[in-house]
Amino acid sequence: MAELRFSALREVFSRGPVEVTTPSKIVSEYYGENVFDLPKMERFLSKEAYKVVKRAIDEGKSLTRQEADQVAMGLKAWATGKGATHYTHWFHPLTDGTAEKHDGFIEIVENGQVVEKFSGEVLVQSEPDASSFPSGGLRNTFEARGYTAWDVSSPVFIVGTTLCIPTIFVSWTGEALDYKAPLLKALSELDRAATDVCQYFDKDVTKVIATLGCEQEYFLIDDALYYARPDIVLAERTLMGHQSSKDQQLSDHYFGSISERVMAFIEDFECEAYKLGIPVKTRHNEVAPNQFESAPIFEEVNLAVDHNLLLMDVMRRVARKHKFRVLFHEKPFAGINGSGKHNNWSMATNTGVNLLSPGKNPKTNLQFLTFLVNVIKAVNDSNDVLRASVMNESNSYRLGGHEAPPAIISVFLGTYLINMLENIARKVTDKKMTPAQKTELKLGIGKIPEILLDNTDRNRTSPFAFTGNKFEFRAVGSSANCSPAMIVLNAAVAYQLTQFKKDVDVIIKKGVNKDEAIFQVLKKYILESERVLFEGDNYSKEWHAEAKKRKLCNLASVPESISLYLTKASREVLVGSGVFTDKELESRVEVEYEKFAKKVQIESRVLGDLAMNHIVPIAITYMTSLIENVKGLKEIYNNTEYERLAGARKEVIVTISDHISMIKKLVSEMVDARRKANVIEDNYKKAIAYESKVKPYLDEIRNHIDKLELVVDNEMWPLPKYRELLFTR
Ligand code: ADP
Ligand code: MG
Numbered sequence: 001m002a003e004l005r006f007s008a009l010r011e012v013f014s015r016g017p018v019e020v021t022t023p024s025k026i027v028s029e030y031y032g033e034n035v036f037d038l039p040k041m042e043r044f045l046s047k048e049a050y051k052v053v054k055r056a057i058d059e060g061k062s063l064t065r066q067e068a069d070q071v072a073m074g075l076k077a078w079a080t081g082k083g084a085t086h087y088t089h090w091f092h093p094l095t096d097g098t099a100e101k102h103d104g105f106i107e108i109v110e111n112g113q114v115v116e117k118f119s120g121e122v123l124v125q126s127e128p129d130a131s132s133f134p135s136g137g138l139r140n141t142f143e144a145r146g147y148t149a150w151d152v153s154s155p156v157f158i159v160g161t162t163l164c165i166p167t168i169f170v171s172w173t174g175e176a177l178d179y180k181a182p183l184l185k186a187l188s189e190l191d192r193a194a195t196d197v198c199q200y201f202d203k204d205v206t207k208v209i210a211t212l213g214c215e216q217e218y219f220l221i222d223d224a225l226y227y228a229r230p231d232i233v234l235a236e237r238t239l240m241g242h243q244s245s246k247d248q249q250l251s252d253h254y255f256g257s258i259s260e261r262v263m264a265f266i267e268d269f270e271c272e273a274y275k276l277g278i279p280v281k282t283r284h285n286e287v288a289p290n291q292f293e294s295a296p297i298f299e300e301v302n303l304a305v306d307h308n309l310l311l312m313d314v315m316r317r318v319a320r321k322h323k324f325r326v327l328f329h330e331k332p333f334a335g336i337n338g339s340g341k342h343n344n345w346s347m348a349t350n351t352g353v354n355l356l357s358p359g360k361n362p363k364t365n366l367q368f369l370t371f372l373v374n375v376i377k378a379v380n381d382s383n384d385v386l387r388a389s390v391m392n393e394s395n396s397y398r399l400g401g402h403e404a405p406p407a408i409i410s411v412f413l414g415t416y417l418i419n420m421l422e423n424i425a426r427k428v429t430d431k432k433m434t435p436a437q438k439t440e441l442k443l444g445i446g447k448i449p450e451i452l453l454d455n456t457d458r459n460r461t462s463p464f465a466f467t468g469n470k471f472e473f474r475a476v477g478s479s480a481n482c483s484p485a486m487i488v489l490n491a492a493v494a495y496q497l498t499q500f501k502k503d504v505d506v507i508i509k510k511g512v513n514k515d516e517a518i519f520q521v522l523k524k525y526i527l528e529s530e531r532v533l534f535e536g537d538n539y540s541k542e543w544h545a546e547a548k549k550r551k552l553c554n555l556a557s558v559p560e561s562i563s564l565y566l567t568k569a570s571r572e573v574l575v576g577s578g579v580f581t582d583k584e585l586e587s588r589v590e591v592e593y594e595k596f597a598k599k600v601q602i603e604s605r606v607l608g609d610l611a612m613n614h615i616v617p618i619a620i621t622y623m624t625s626l627i628e629n630v631k632g633l634k635e636i637y638n639n640t641e642y643e644r645l646a647g648a649r650k651e652v653i654v655t656i657s658d659h660i661s662m663i664k665k666l667v668s669e670m671v672d673a674r675r676k677a678n679v680i681e682d683n684y685k686k687a688i689a690y691e692s693k694v695k696p697y698l699d700e701i702r703n704h705i706d707k708l709e710l711v712v713d714n715e716m717w718p719l720p721k722y723r724e725l726l727f728t729r
Contacts, residue, residue, distance in 0.1 A: 020271075066120070068119075092169070092178045093133040093134070210346070212305065215340075223324060231606050243334070248287055253290075273314055287336075327339075347493075356469055376532065409532075410463065461538035601678075615708060663704050666700055677693060
């Protein structure tokens, strides 16, 4: 009965670490060997072609057909030299992962011979029959095909024998069908707006790039146990399972020494990542048992997003070799920590300045303050849509959980900066500042660098925290593509900086000097954004009450959160800045509603199946054996003895029987609720029905199953238990 569970456990016990054959070279010698990066372009391309690509990368331009042909020639030479036989346009559809369709290099020429061919045409553009990807009504399956176009800012790479070309994915009518196209637009908006503002401080700034370093959390479980848990296979999380007596209470896994078998896996995937030019740097055990983190050195946002997606892919692949499964789900196990993907974000100029790093003198510090306050204002004004950007079905189990950032988006700054902002809000007036006031303000700012070096008062509970020289957006889910969060954040900050420039210029035109005009606008912004600043414990109940008073959004509902993309304010930021058209935004929201409903539907089906076909039959079998036992007692003992002995057993029979009845009843109600939800046409209403009418059953049914797990004979229990999933490796 429990054969699958026990044979899986036996399999795990017999495993040792997989032998890892990392290159004998040091990392710097093989780093990026599978990437067509600038040094390789210089080697494989003509001088002219190299110059063209370099310019296209720097200026965000695309290539002409002829230029592309030249690049394709060199690229083919490099790729085939490395054993590549196929190429693919690699893109980010609105599903959770990446997509690829491979084509061989081969072509048959006149005399029937086969040759390797690769032209500029197929390098820059391709037309995958991608009609099955979600488009939210932008594209009917029978009409338009989408096409993919090369994103030159992200280098081409080889995985196995396939040359992968990072691309955007758009419909023939020009609407974006992916995450990359709007991300590139948001980043270019940020560049324009931030460069404009930098002109107040430094005329040499001609380009600003947004930077991102994502800390990726994940769980590992053994392959054999994975296959013995259909819920993990199909829904990526456990839909049942009683808590293990010991899990993370002792915090003994956090930062503990990494086991040999896990270490072999980590070394192996890191080596693959290095070959792909992904700069992974930090690795450690996380809080929950079998939970880990990998963090790279930060990069330009678009590249960092590609690298994160590629890294997740590499980890999944390498894990198979080590007989592990990587779980990127935000909450694979109830009752213990979930996983996030902290997005460390900042902005850097072409002159090498991190705009969120306090400078060494008052001038650069006023620049720092300007960007800091504008980000805060952006988070305040775009609070709703930032929340919408991180909310989805799987992350909803984590956000608002006891250990994760709450669903309320607030900003943490640390005592020193908070005091400084208060100072500005109090001291700056419309009147000309006295020299003494100016000195005081500038002195205050001048002290920032030393103070921030000591970052001891970090607040781990904040969803958006300033951490010395960057913000950390922690509400992003571990399984997510960072793009939605990055699109919204960068567009919101770009929108805000544009507004700032206008506001300051109006005051300068009145004859006020530049620094003072900046101070006046910053003061206004600080006062307007005070409600979003919170230094306390974001996990506390008091914060929920306080946030309500401050009118900060705290929605538990996923579809309702997603609908915040469509408010007037969100549209002004996202459509007003040209990142989306109204139609694109609306279609994306449709896709999100659909995804939500489908995921709940899948979980509900899996749970129903497991409950009725795996758990209930076992519970009945065990109950029957107890009944037999009670009957036996009756045969061999007299009445008084029998009553004394059978009492406890009868109670267990009743308990089991009650749970079985409840499970049957709830499953049938859940199926009914699903049926009703399925006939709803409107995607939003359907998602709401799934959330309010179907989803609650998941917990209720689970509750009864988990109670059964405690009474049914361990020898019979069909699914690997939490203690086995979390501690066996
Ligand atoms: P932690 O926050 O866990 O203490 P660190 O602050 O050292 O760790 O770094 C976390 C992540 O932040 C890393 O991926 C790092 O590269 C990234 N990071 C550091 N500086 C920046 C920056 N200016 N812009 C974006 N990400 C950054
Ligand atoms: Mg961090």
